[in-house]
Amino acid sequence: MSIPKPLLPTAGVPLLEHQLARAAAAGVRHVVFATAYRAEMFAESFGSGGRFGLEITYVTEDVPLGTGGAIRNASSALRSGPDDPVFILNGDIISGHDMAAQLAAHEKADAAVTLHLTTVEDPRRYGSVLTDAHGRVEAFIEKSPTPVTDQVNAGCYIFRRGVIDEIPAGRPVSVEYELFPKFLAESAPVLGHVDPAYWLDVGTPAAFVQCCCDLTLGRVQSPALPVQGVPALVAEGSVVAPDARVEGGSTIGAGVLVASAAVIDASVVMDGAVIAEDARVTRSVVGRGVKIGPGVVVEDAIVGDEAVIEAGNELRGGIRIWPRSVISGTSVRFSSDM
Incomplete structure (x- = not known):
């Protein structure tokens, strides 16, 4: 980014x-x-x-x-x-x-x-x-x-x-x-x-993710925000499926699609990203225009702008994905101590 x-x-x-x-x-x-x-x-x-x-x-x-x-x-x-x-x-x-x-x-x-x-x-x-x-x-x-x-x-x-x-x-x-x-x-x-x-x-x-969540949840007050103390902030123009969960102080940028049964917890999802059905994003940053495939798990990770994470992948433990990368394959697990 x-x-x-x-x-x-x-x-x-x-x-x-x-x-x-x-x-x-x-x-x-x-x-x-x-x-x-x-x-x-x-x-x-x-x-x-x-x-x-x-x-x-x-x-x-x-x-x-x-x-x-x-x-x-x-x-x-x-x-x-x-x-x-x-x-x-x-x-x-x-x-x-x-x-x-x-x-x-x-x-x-x-x-x-x-x-x-x-x-x-x-x-x-x-x-x-x-x-x-x-x-x-x-x-x-x-x-x-x-x-x-x-x-x-x-x-x-x-x-x-x-x-x-x-x-x-x-x-x-x-x-x-x-x-x-x-x-x-x-x-x-x-x-x-x-x-x-x-x-x-x-x-x-x-710390960036924690900061966003703390502001959203109202743990620290900011005159820059009209609304605080809520489970999540979702920007205008984004679509969240009725059975999806967005919680933990997550912030969702403009034009984001969160599909059925997806879970976004304590994370930052930036403009134009797509989170497919059954995907789970936890304590992570998802960049602009990213596509997270069905069933993908993103936990404690950074996904750079316009990257594509195809179905079946798990990104955990501090892994960082470069912008515009394509992560393909089935049940591939990436982890890092970064």
Whole structure:
């Protein structure tokens, strides 16, 4: 699937649209997109931002500048004064945290930077952030087998505008490996705002599927969705047979056909796909225009756009099928640890 991750349809709208809607609800009015890969697709998707009550400006990197370099590059489009707060959000995060409360904490502490921190069950997968009793950041600890805290960087920052202007321009800069350690070395006031609300890093196919299901089921609220807390979202123009089952927070794109006795559970089925009779799709992504044959089992799998999976096949265990592939044969089982 050849679209940038932030534009993947997530519970029926682009992933990034959930962040735009939340930012607008928190009082943000001007958004600057720092784009690189297939930058034109972002403008095609979101335009001027008027439908969100926002004004969107697009700034493109000619060469990759890293997390900090991208912020510095995009700052040319900011209109805020040197002491004004600027929200910076990663494009592949879904969060239910209170942005207004984070801003209030930032202003009360007169912080240079305020990070949204969340707590996770297994912090070994992330860089941990150690704070003192007043919430001031003491250390950034990269992935460790023995983390000293379960607090991790959740990908939503507030920078004082003047701090952004101090980031070196025209070269790659890392927020995590260069900027934050520099701030601590200089004793700059860096605050960690802990909010344990729903948070998910949509960095893997399994996390993407979970994100779509959680949004549909209402486990995390999004102003971008008119309906939540339902077993499934089915787009207009799709046809689901009366005896088919679509459940578990599944999302069905436009023009999809789900035939008799088929089951779609906790999965994402994109526009124009055909799910034949007695097929079963579980915890999987089915791309645009895919044809899933009768009786096929797709479980924990990714099926690329316009692929054809003929009758009798089983795709399980993380298998990924390339776009426009044809999987034929009878009772062929594909599995992978990917």
